[in-house]
Amino acid sequence: MKTDVIVLGAGVVGISTAIHLARRGKQVVLIDRRGAAEETSYGNAGLIQREGVYPYGFPHDFGALFRYALNNTIDAHYHPSAIPGIIPFLARYWWHSGFRQHQSIAHLYAPLIEHSISEHADLIAASGAEDLIRKDGWMKVFRTEKARDAAYAEAEKLSANFGVNHQKLTPAELAAAEPDIRAELTGGLRWTDPWSILDPQSLLKRYLAYFQSLGGELKSGDAATIEHVLEGEGWRIATPEGPLEAKDVVVALGPWADTVTRKLGYHFPLAVKRGYHMHYGAEEGAKLNNWVLDAERGYFLAPMLRGIRLTTGAEFARRDTRKTPVQLRRAEKVAREFFPLAERRDEEPWMGARPCTPDMMPIIGKAPRHAGLWFAFGHAHHGMTLGPITGRVLAEKMLGERTAINIGPYRPERFIA
Template identity: 65%
Template sequence: MSKVTLVLGAGIIGVSTAIHLARRGRSVVLVDRRGAGEETSFGNAGLIQREGVVPYAFPQDLGLLVRYGFNNRIDAHYHASAMMKLVPFLSRYWWHSNTSRHQVIARAYAPLIENSINEHQDLIQAAGADALIRKDGWMQVFRTKAKQDAELAEAARLAREYGVSYRSLDRAELAAEEPHLRGDFVGALKWNDPWSVTDPHGLTKAYLAYFESLGGRFVKGDATSLEQLPSGKGWHVRSDDGMVEGEDVVLALGPWSEDVTQRLGYRYVLGVKRGYHMHYAPAGNAVLNNWTMDAERGYFLAPMAKGIRLTTGAEFARRDAPKSPVQLARAEAVARDIFPLAERLDAEPWMGARPCTPDMMPVIGKAPRHDGLWFAFGHAHHGLTLGPVTGRLIAEMMDGEKTFIDAKAWRPNRFAG
């Protein structure tokens, strides 16, 4: 009889992991309190970011930090009442973002990103999800020449060091790409390698259907009820179908992972960056051709299947605090000036929480002090991008295989506690 493995969390990380384990002949039960991809994986810019080899750092420039302090921006917002709770995470995040340390982290992080397209392609083809994918990159548009020059210089460095592909667009070339874009933009940077997903939730559901076709089982249940069996050999969780047991368990609960890890005695400093989105109809015959970031303002417009999705930057708040979509209101006001957006298509703004570690890299591997317990969380802004890469790594580790890339940089025991 095949070994039963529990995967807790049915976001893109958990579903991808469940697929790779099922492919290896395991009997896999995927557990989530909701449907697949209905939490953090539901709302994002829909990018598989092959160019994203450098994780998002905490700003080091004092002047910029002062400007963030006024708390009136689109790209970042904070809840003053949450700052004391967030200090342990933010202080470590700031420390790791020092230029020299950040460069070391980027080199360690890059192999995950570099394999993201190939690993997604494997699952996209197997799941028959090609209709959800576009392979024409995304672009940043610039209001000032100084910003464009700085970003192009960084793109040139990434091309040299990591093999990413890009091109520079002048004002006329940008107008040809996006004839309905308004405003005095001086040009753009087009990243050629990334793929985009017209329905991220739909992609996760397609992966789930493929998992089930492999014999996998999805149940609704309380993943935070995880307990080790009294014998110490195996685990169980409560589900709508009763208690579910497995010899091994993978914790892929994103920002809710600490609800389990803390109870088991692990003290990871896991922060969250909350984000919002809203869909809009285009006005008249307007068309947005590209996934487009307004670089100086820090919001994203994405032509999704449901409409044009407007996404915000990061909100620093308690994970479970009520929604406060002030960034969305700010972004919408600016976005309407540059593109003819019509009515909102969602009843209310969507909000999700990105799980973040202080060193900007995910936690992937065996739990240090428990047999049969594996961690796969902390992917921050790149959960969608890194789902299949993480799933393959975890499956290879659990079966004792040599991993296709060296995984020691993301090992769970790199943090104390």
């Protein structure tokens, strides 16, 4: 079997890339060991974060570092056994998170974020998925004046420097927007530009159906079987129907990218932040109207189709070790005091892994040492946000077109000696 392009990974980045290649007349086969959006793209807060110009950095203030070191918070948790193996990554992550470095990274990262809404809007319209989208932003809420005022100051800077919009909310305005929240709050901040998704997996299944309407295919396969066909200047992968060959292959495997890259001699400093979610009902008569971050406790509540989704912060652990949803248990206890959550609706907590680079920017572009090999992974917390723009610029690069933005800052070579 032959095709023009094999895309490895049917998450948001892989599906978006496949769509943009198919739109340009390429015959594309999307390969995944499971189905569409069954891994990292399945579990997230369901936000297209137009305001997310600053990628999530490593804290530098002593108070936060001490709090995380105690390993008893909701927003961060770690496996002690995993730390020795990721110390080199954490050291580089900490350095890149310094004030000057983080400021510089934000300006390099901003062009991707600036196209997040418009590129999703394109695919939403093409796939008929408007019913899965809300366009009224999301809210941070604050328990103390100190946290509120610091967030307001940061929001003003972000708005001035990057053109994102926000509203400051008084306690009375918060109470009107969310009458069933029980906590004593000093105020809130609504980011008005972002869009929210009522069910991320359903959205990506619509995107997949659109891809298939363009002639694309989704097949089962194991990315680890990919091999370079030297005589044909192409690539071959095993599928249940037999070997599949293509001139080009795109690695969009998120936290599993190393199953291909290491085999081919590329050793990227890719780590994972694991995260958990659970869906809940609401007590009779109660309703959550907005996507809400309890900023000082470090968990998120999102009113989705499957129920109110509670998401946790980052867990530093080995990618494939067993679930340890201690953050979810901590968050649930606090969240039940914050809002009248009812029964759990999932049999067990969901866990996913976010693929992270130490400079907090994705890896997008051509592999330096192989013809026809392309990379699109490492989006950390913003995979859902950045999938469509990543797919567009990579497809443009592959076909020799002028890219919508300069993708030089995300080139793979920055991590290759």
